[in-house]
Amino acid sequence: MQGVPSQLASRQDAAEFRLAAHRSGVELYRAHIVRHAFEPHTHDGFGLGAIESGVERFRYRGAEHLAPPDSVVLMNPDELHTGRAETEGGWHYRMIYIEPTAMAEVTGEPGWWFDDVVREDPSVAQRVTASLDALWAAREPLAFDSLLFELLSLVRPHAHVPRKACDGRPARFAPVIDYLHAHLSRRLTLDELASVAGLSPFHFLRQFQTQHHATPQQMLMAFRLAEAKRQLAGGERPARVAAAVGLADQAHLTRAFARRYGTTPARYQRGLLGQ
Incomplete structure (x- = not known):
């Protein structure tokens, strides 16, 4: 993943990745970051996820943002951003990185876009966390794809979606x-x-x-x-x-x-x- 090292220097930090062998353009990520500071980087795909505990501070589109517990993170592709802990114990979070072509294939709606990178919506954030956990555990391709569709349905109300026939x-x-x-x-x-x-x-x-x-x-x-x-x-x-x-x-x-x-x-x- 661009900008995210495969190994973190501090033993307090932990990050894991998972690819779906059958579904290209989709990557799962979960981490507990305490000391590591992510340098400015981008992702080819949308970065969608939720903060389980702790607070993240990051710079995105030239402004500083805080992502507290039970908030949803909604990043657009190719947006430069950073990331570091704002709280002493770091922050736990889960993300999915999905390329625009894969997003359009799943949803049938090309052209998604998010205005707000952080949404404080505990109910949705907890469901996003649960969905990402379920995606991580899914081993059957049909189960993975069904869960992916459900996850994107959860965040769709926060997206700008072009009208279609x-x-x-x-x-x-x-x-x-x-x-x-x-x-x-x-x-x-x-x-x-x-x-x-x-x-x-x-x-x-x-x-x-x-x-x-x-x-x-x-x-x-x-x-x-x-x-x-x-x-x-x-x-x-x-x-x-x-x-x-x-x-x-x-x-x-x-x-x-x-x-x-x-x-x-x-x-x-x-x-x-x-x-």
Whole structure:
């Protein structure tokens, strides 16, 4: 990343990076910076993120700015800026750097621009932090792309977006729904599902969201857990169920099942089977 060293001199400072192998033009970054002072630098893409704790001071467009806890950072591409800690304990923050072409592909709206580099909006900042954490943890390409779309939807109200023609009537996605049901155990990609619908990837994602009020990944997880419920009711062991529906392991099944149904797979199965 331009302007950000891969190794920081002070042991108090820590920074990590992650690229999505399947999605070019997108880089994730998270850091706790105490002593390091970033020299003037730029990024090819938009820098979007949130401050979790502490305060950052930086110079941007010729003015000094402070980014306090629970604030959203919204940087435009190619803007020279600095960065250093304003508070003794430094600051924790998460960012995503997304190139304009990738931004336009995801949103279907070229020409985004931000006037305010810092927005103090605790509710949005906390959701941005949670989204960036989820993106960092995402290992399935479809999950990553769905989360990326949700993140950009969170910050869209703060952006200037040129008016554009309507996408038209939402497409119908029965073949995609059938495809999801038929491939629960596979690591699906957005491109793959879009090809089933006969649309470009993020046009498909936007239309799917409009019609179903959920991303394809959310729909896939709902189908996976519904199938898991059916298999558990049939007496199948949770570990085998997890593998059959495409979840990482039994622990993943337990967490996902409890979030949706309020109980663990084992308790659900024992209750049904009278054990």
